[in-house]
Amino acid sequence: MLPFKIPLPLLTDSYKTSHYTLYPDATKMVAYGEFRTSYEKDAEDERMVFYGIRYLIEHYIAVQWTEQEILEAELFFSTHNAGFTPFPFPKDLFLKFVKENNGYFPVRIQALPEGTVIYPHVPVYQITASDEYALLVTYLETILTMTWYPSTVATLSRRCHTQIEAAYDRTVDDDARWTLGSRLHDFGFRGCTSVEQSVVGGCAHLLNFDGTDTLSAAYYAQFKLNGGKPVATSIPATEHSVMTAFATEKEAIIRLLNNYGHGVCACVMDSYDYVNALENVLPAIAKHKLEKGGFLVLRPDSGDPVEVVMQGLFAIEKVFGTSTNSKGYKVVTGASIIQGDAVTPSSLNAILAATERAGFAAQNVGFGMGGGLLQKVNRDTMSFATKLSQIVYADGTERDVMKMPKTGTGKISLPGVFAVIKDADGIPIVHPATPSNPTTTNNHIPTTTNNNADLLRTVYDHGRTLPVVFDDFTTVRARLHAEWSALPRKAADRVLSPALKAKIEAFKAGKLFDSREKVPNGI
Numbered sequence: 290m291l292p293f294k295i296p297l298p299l300l301t302d303s304y305k306t307s308h309y310t311l312y313p314d315a316t317k318m319v320a321y322g323e324f325r326t327s328y329e330k331d332a333e334d335e336r337m338v339f340y341g342i343r344y345l346i347e348h349y350i351a352v353q354w355t356e357q358e359i360l361e362a363e364l365f366f367s368t369h370n371a372g373f374t375p376f377p378f379p380k381d382l383f384l385k386f387v388k389e390n391n392g393y394f395p396v397r398i399q400a401l402p403e404g405t406v407i408y409p410h411v412p413v414y415q416i417t418a419s420d421e422y423a424l425l426v427t428y429l430e431t432i433l434t435m436t437w438y439p440s441t442v443a444t445l446s447r448r449c450h451t452q453i454e455a456a457y458d459r460t461v462d463d464d465a466r467w468t469l470g471s472r473l474h475d476f477g478f479r480g481c482t483s484v485e486q487s488v489v490g491g492c493a494h495l496l497n498f499d500g501t502d503t504l505s506a507a508y509y510a511q512f513k514l515n516g517g518k519p520v521a522t523s524i525p526a527t528e529h530s531v532m533t534a535f536a537t538e539k540e541a542i543i544r545l546l547n548n549y550g551h552g553v554c555a556c557v558m559d560s561y562d563y564v565n566a567l568e569n570v571l572p573a574i575a576k577h578k579l580e581k582g583g584f585l586v587l588r589p590d591s592g593d594p595v596e597v598v599m600q601g602l603f604a605i606e607k608v609f610g611t612s613t614n615s616k617g618y619k620v621v622t623g624a625s626i627i628q629g630d631a632v633t634p635s636s637l638n639a640i641l642a643a644t645e646r647a648g649f650a651a652q653n654v655g656f657g658m659g660g661g662l663l664q665k666v667n668r669d670t671m672s673f674a675t676k677l678s679q680i681v682y683a684d685g686t687e688r689d690v691m692k693m694p695k696t697g698t699g700k701i702s703l704p705g706v707f708a709v710i711k712d713a714d715g716i717p718i719v720h721p722a723t724p725s726n727p728t729t730t731n732n733h734i735p736t737t738t739n740n741n742a743d744l745l746r747t748v749y750d751h752g753r754t755l756p757v758v759f760d761d762f763t764t765v766r767a768r769l770h771a772e773w774s775a776l777p778r779k780a781a782d783r784v785l786s787p788a789l790k791a792k793i794e795a796f797k798a799g800k801l802f803d804s805r806e807k808v809p810n811g812i
Contacts, residue, residue: 297354298362298383301431303369306378309424314683317419318426319706321412322433325672325699327781328444334778337671338447338769339413340493341439342400342748343514343759349432350749353392359383382425393752394429395422399745401709401717404496404765406772408781409671411717412707413440415745416675423681430675437673438486439493441666446497447773448634449473449656456641456651460618468652471522474500476629477663490663495521495762496769500655503663515762524586526555533560542574550581555627557588563597567604575608578623585624586655594628594636595643601626602649618650629657676702691796703785704792708743712783715775717744720786 298306312318327335359380369376386395400414407413414433418426453472461468475494481487484505491506492514499521501507507521514520527545535541542556558566571587578585587605589597605626611619628640637656644654677690689704706722722743748759760768785793 296358296361296365297349297352298359298378299365300349301428303376305428305431306366306376308427309379309382310377312424312426313680315423315680316683316685317417317679317681318423318677319415319417319679320426320430320675320677321415321703321707322430322436322673322675323410323412323703324407324437324440325674326409328441328448328671332779334448334451335408335781336444336447336773336776336778337407337409337440338443338493338496338773339401339405339407339436339440340403340443340496340765340769341436341489342414342433343403344439344489344492345432345436346398346748350394350398350429351752353752354383354387354394355392356384356387359387379425379428382422386422390751394425395751396425396429396749397747397751398429398433398749400748401744402746402765402768403760404768404772405717405744406769406776407717408784410703410781411709411719411784412703412745414748415707417706427675427677434668434673434675437668437671438666439489440673441670442490442493442663443496443769444671445634445662445666446473446494447769449637449658450497451773452634452638452641453651453656456645460614460616460645460650461652462614462616462650465614465620465650465652470498471500472651472655473498474523474627474629474655474657475503475506475662476657476659477661478503478505480660480664482664486663492762494662496766510762518761518763520762524553524555525549526586526588527557529557529560529590532557538566538570539573542570543577546574546577546581546583546585550578550583550585553584553586555586555588557590558601559590559592559597563589563592564600567600571604571608579609583623586627587624588627588629588657590630594631595639598626598628598640598654599643599647602644602647602653606649614650616650617648618645619648619653620650621653625653625655627655627657629659632656632658633661672699674700674702678702678704679706689792689796691793693796701793703789704796705789707745707789709745710741710743714777715772716777716780716783718786719784719789721788721792 324337327337362378363380366376366378397417398414416426454469457466457469475491478487487503487505488509491501491503492510495501495506495510501521502523510520511517527541532538532541538560545554545556587601589601605621605624609622609624611621614620640654641651644651676692679689681687691704692702694700708720708722709717710720712718
């Protein structure tokens with residue numbers, strides 16, 4: 290069921306409903322979506338993760354429209370224009386495909402496999418609309434553009450993984466490397482604007498780590514995306530309400546240890562006086578903790594992130610002792626720290642650096658991100674946009690389309706119809722689609738692709754190829770891990786093929802702007 294029971298025709302921007310009268314008469318139109326910049330315009334690491342198209346296809350695109358919804362939309366549009374007058378919308382076209390296409394929206398959508406690692410300007414999806422429905426080519430743009438959110442969260446989470454992994458490479462033994470998957474924990478559920486956001490963003494994080502307290506995402510990833518195979522884990526833990534409910538913090542920790550001290554559990558330590566808790570309360574419960582035999586994680590939750598982590602590390606070293614691993618770094622016995630406040634990629638790096646300088650292995654510190662992971666991103670973080678790229682006019686004239694504002698060169702778009710093909714180094718390269726590399730129409734996204742295959746695979750085609758066979762979550766995770774590790778940090782200057790670059794240069798020279806001039810395929 291769609292959220293708020295909004296009729297499907299209204300899941301777009303107001304102005305888009307008028308475009309069917311504003312586009313020129315055409316028999317085919319093509320549009321595509323891309324990220325125009327790397328994460329926060331980072332020039333040192335341009336890698337990004339494409340993820341989230343499956344959710345949008347299954348919940349919003351591969352859904353049957355009904356005549357009743359169109360009538361409900363008509364009632365709304367009757368007062369939506371300025372002055373509460375009728376607003377234009379393509380009622381007749383909608384009723385036509387409801388009747389003739391069993392209610393499915395009449396476009397074809399191709400997309401990269403989820404978990405694909407890309408660079409700026411690589412098309413992540415491509416929309417094709419034909420015949421009388423060509424004028425609806427960008428009607429679904431609003432919904433499809435929302436792939437920016439899970440892709441951005443997945444990219445942020447992966448960048449954090451890269452930072453932590455580098456510290457592991459330097460300081461952690463191979464036999465403890467399994468702990469890497471739990472080093473960044475999703476604390477973001479309560480900071481989300483909706484349950485749906487928690488699912489979409491929380492699943493994006495789980496591509497990189499298995500730690501989460503966002504149960505909505507953990508369940509969805511396991512049972513809706515992975516055939517029931519487990520995806521995520523967490524541990525029992527106190528919060529400030531638990532700690533302050535007891536007369537003393539010692540009593541609260543004893544209760545925690547009595548119930549969960551045989552395994553892994555966590556305790557927040559700053560309800561009153563963090564330093565006192567470390568210096569006096571922690572030694573007072575040490576014997577009880579050791580008798581239980583489990584693993585205790587201490588959580589500071591206020592103060593300078595680097596300072597409180599280091600205070601915690603020195604305290605648990607003093608109380609529980611350490612061993613030294615083969616790389617010469619200390620590993621605390623049966624305890625660690627998790628920093629879940631004010632964690633950003635910058636503070637995470639600072640904490641890891643301080644931990645290493647003090648001689649501790651990176652496995653001694655975990656991290657939790659809440660709003661910073663699932664909320665403090667937006668469409669501009671990686672500058673996502675959908676643009677028209679080709680039109681075939683009613684008279685048969687074919688024209689590639691390109692946006693090229695002189696006042697904003699960073700917002701140029703790509704002309705034509707595209708194929709995305711890996712080069713010998715595995716970098717996805719954007720080519721003009723030609724008879725030698727046509728866009729595909731199959732509805733199965735393979736778990737592997739050869740270097741000559743177009744990565745843009747059909748994920749929706751007028752509702753005719755349902756259901757699309759998407760990869761399970763484990764396969765998407767594996768794709769992301771393999772490609773991120775194998776691809777260079779910088780390659781944005783390589784992703785456009787020579788043929789596409791030549792076409793762009795022709796546009797810049799003004800050679801292809803005559804909309805009625807026959808334009809050959811390629812340059």
